[in-house]
Amino acid sequence: MTAFLLTQLTGLALAAKTPSREITPADPAVYGPALAYEKVENTSGCAAMVVGGDILYSIGRGALTTYDVSTPAAPKALGTLPGLGSVRQLAVQNGIAYVTARDSGLWLVDVKDPAAPKLLSRYDTVELATGIDVAGDVAFVALRVYGVELVDVSNPARPEHLCVFKTREAQSVKYHNQKMYIGDWNSGEITIADVSNPRMPKLVSLTQLDGYGDGIDLRDNICFAATGHHAKNDPTNDGYGRGHGVEIYDISDVAKPRKIAGVKFPQLYNGYRDFWTPRATASHLFVADTHNGVFALDISTLSAPRFIGHLRLPLAPATYAYRQTTQLPDAVAGIAVGDGVLYVAGSQTGLYVVPMPGVAVPLPPLRSAPPQIAPAPVQAPDARFHSYRPDGQVRGALIDGDLAWVACGRAGLHLLKLREDGMDVQRVWPLGEVFGVAAHGDMLAVAEGGAGLALYRRAEGSELRLLGRLQPPASGALVQRVWIPGDGRFAVYSTATSQLYFADISDPQAPRQVLRHGQSGLLYSDLVCHRALAGRYVGVNWHSGGLAWYDLGGDKPVVAKQVVERLASHLDGVVAVPGQDRMLYVIHGTYGLLSALAEGPSNEWPRYRLPDNQRMNGIPTIDGDVLALSERAGKRVSVVDISDITAPKPVAERQYKLEGNPDTVVFWRGRMLIPCGYQGLLLERRGGE
Template sequence: MSKRMGVFASVVLLIGLAGFGLIGPNATAVELDMIGQMGGANYAAAVAGDLLFTGIGPRLLVLDASDPNQLAELGQSEVLPGVVRALAVEDAYAYVAAGKGGLQIVDISDPAHPVVIGNYLTEGYAQDVAVASGYVYLTNTPVWDGSGWSGSGLHIVDISDPANPKQMTVYDTPGWEFGVAVVGDTVFVADGDGGLRILDVSDKTAPKEVGATYTAGYALDVAVGEGVVYVAEFDKGVGVVDVADLSNPREVKVIDTPGKARHVTVNDGTVYVGDGNGGLRILDVSAALEPVEIGAFASEDGRGVAVNGAFVYLADRQLGLHVLEVADRTSPVALSRFETVGTVRGVAADEEGGDRAYVAAGNTLYGLDMSTPERPQRLAGISLAGQVNDMAFVQKPGARGKGVLYVAEGPTWVERAWQGGGMRVFETDGAGGFQERAFFDTPGQARGVAVANGLVYLADGNAGVRVFNINKPETPHEVGFENMSGHAVDVALGQGRAHIATNGRGVDAGQANGHAISAMQRQEGTPDFARGLAVQDGMIYVAVMPDPGDPVLDGNRWPDGGLYVLDAENPAKADVARYYATPGDIENVAVSGEFVLVADGDGGLLVFQKAQ
């Protein structure tokens, strides 16, 4: 099943797995509706007059940029079937490269109500988009189809009727197509390890390669100047390619950058580079073949860049959208930032319900107000030294949002070695405040955590599952452990059983007998590459990562990564009840009363409600 089969618009499309031979004969029907979403990665920006367009996770946002000191949200699209990777704006439409959601065409004539009016679905991941003379040029990287990589190519799409885009052709290049730029009938493609490819597209049904050159680094994006092309080459920096003769392009120079060059934009004698952890780099290209870095702006993960006069808009994958004044290009000035919760890896809430939840984005914890689950609101946050992998929350009886948060914190890379990591214990005040009460170093990687009956179970990677007594949360002490045959990546508790996800071998289940887990056995029918678990009422909610090594069940391959709901009444074999595609690459899951909360990576936080 390709990723395209799992497309949804305002709600996640439920896949009827009976057609794939995956619904077990005794599976209990579970219906979930996606009712809310927040946050996600920020990869792209585009500007048109006083309107600024950006992608936050799987949504297109329209912002009023008339006052660069204070951006104001005007409207946002429905949840798209993939994460916004790139976008182009022309007239009344935004053309969105939406990852696994292909090309999404959004009517922006009413900025307060952007509406998807058309789409063009691809087999792989849509990466970049350019628009010229009634055509869209869409780059697409492949997916694994069980036997090899498929779905890559440059798609040329007729958008004369935006509601009904039509494929003209798909042109495959030697590498993986990432970035694209168009000048007249010439298309320039950043082709990964295929370098720079130059195509004549005067015949939209039959493009012809007229020139190519391999680049020093992995080509991710491309921007065109006068007789020169600038290529973002990841860890090599920015390549300078002389294209005065299109049939014989030559890379004449590579400008090293401190980060990972992922995006390039040319404007008025200047190249702006989205340089990953190098933030924004500013290159003077008044001498086109001899760029010189003249300015920079520090940011956590700089990606897409848009320019409007003296203002630059930098998309940061984790932090949101920066607004910079570059009247003096050597000293960019930060004016404002449209903040977001970035890539969501972990989520926690009290299993009985409540109007507070917690998410982890990178190494930052955020409290959320869930009183309106359709639009979760971010409260305060706290940053940790290591990456937050998972959390478990226990609310104090009768105390709104107040309780104890147990955090599985991964180790930090310091001076060529992994250091630290373990379990942190925080007391929460319900308003987003955190007060650390304890830390317990563990021998493994602290991947997942669950709480029940005064005990914490910590999935500790190659160190198995550790069990802690938390009758006094400020002084947890280890009381037992269980070795696993693989890396323990998460643990969930329910009906007296512990369910443990081990990397590459599915879910093991055993009796949770106080300080020990007994009668451990592989739970047949569970996906090999389970990433996160939650249990409620005999059902296991499993976050499954896409992987070429997915198992075969009843003669059919598992679908791509997403949220699986399994009937786990039988500890020896679980039956698949439902599968839900998600726009991002799912990381984890939590259940809170009638809600299922999904940490969807670049797709942000997804809120599902159990159907009545």
């Protein structure tokens, strides 16, 4: 092992080399002395850790790794399971590790033999799997703005969806005594919900924090909430970077949590590292605060927490603005309390051990009765829709005359015949996992997750013949979206991460990637214009990162123009206006109409609004004089009359609140066909009755 000691002098030197808005010195007179730590050899890139007995479970760089910590200060690697993608958090229960991996969903891994972890299953979460806790047969998966998804894991080889409980932005979640405690990010809240019926959670209370929310830890009737980014309660409006800290609440009355105390950490803002983790023992509290490091507090008197030490990790490259990097102390992504030691995860540099005899004393796991899953209620017919429920999450649909090609998640690719009074299954292809489908002529492009992008020839009698395949661009990545927006030479595909991929499919038997591009922001959803303007220009809404235009008219796709501003989020999208070379761009509750290669600044774009400043949000689809907006996180589909496209009006009788999470709407004979996640495929009845 290599030893490090971060002294006050070193801390000041680090601060002097970086902008003050990036890192502030941690004064030992305030935060306690610098703590010594040692790096575990041959480790890199850790995201989160859990200690169970003599085993340390760690995730990072797309892998789950186990360590023997029978000698706590000297972890010894036992086994590893790679290929898990963008791993974020984990929980371990009864020999099974539950690993959230953002765009790759939830992985269930058998770790009964820690030296040989075995993959049991991957569960297709509704959105980016971020936070995790498990109690009995229920897994709680935090999905950011979608809320928390509750999953039946009674059969770990085949988890089943229970429900999604919407919150403002769930980043982390903890379960105790029939309640789940959620750290909501941007809103800066502790959200408490009753999950005694895990099919139908009920909101109990919301508690405002003085910072962005994330990590939660529980001890008896005490809740510890770590916060970050910007302060929420600063009366001077100067809360920039002042939201870092930890708050302590008495939750004896979950309906009215009572704040006992709170402390602040040094001012910091780095938007690319946004996770904060508390871990409590009987008398001490440890908090991971990304680039700020780790803070140790004495909480023997809860109302007066006292700093006893802090650490910062070695310098590592850190992004702080669009394509700009600096050097900061490596971000601490997670911590775990061992016997006399604290384990620290450096997001780039690896695993560290902090000797803390007599201070790091782990508590036994929090015990309470798990929630009981009642049988699913019988679904009454929906007067608004005909429905089709496959055994998987319906993510997309493609209309082909009176047929619909439907991406049904783990249930594969389904072909349905659409009728005035319902839908009939014509054929099912069990292709593993199917996330999306696009077509050009008789060629079908299918996003098959871990199997990549597949190209098929459609033949008579509903036959499909495999022509070629592109593998995912990275281990653990899942191809989740595909578009063919131009003349059929190029397919565009996404793994729901920070890159957009373009493939030359002119020879479908030998498809090849010809462009990869990333702009500030991510591609969480259907953010690509399905039709190229002027036959060649494709607009893309990069989540909060602006607009990009791509030119597909040459031998290879190229980035034609970028408007790098903080524009629409991943909840809003773009659509080509039928019969025109204009693109409708949903943005900030309005929409704009843009010609190909439209330039910024965006405040010069004309905007069109609903009456009385009602907001328009969602992924748009246009059918004649009708605009459909699919709000996947909000579980809503709304219809807008655009017969005068400069004066949109809501269609009152076609505003739908749904059980599932709707994806991009398609139209059949004037009726909406809605891929609605775990609610299935919904066909609007005549007139939206």
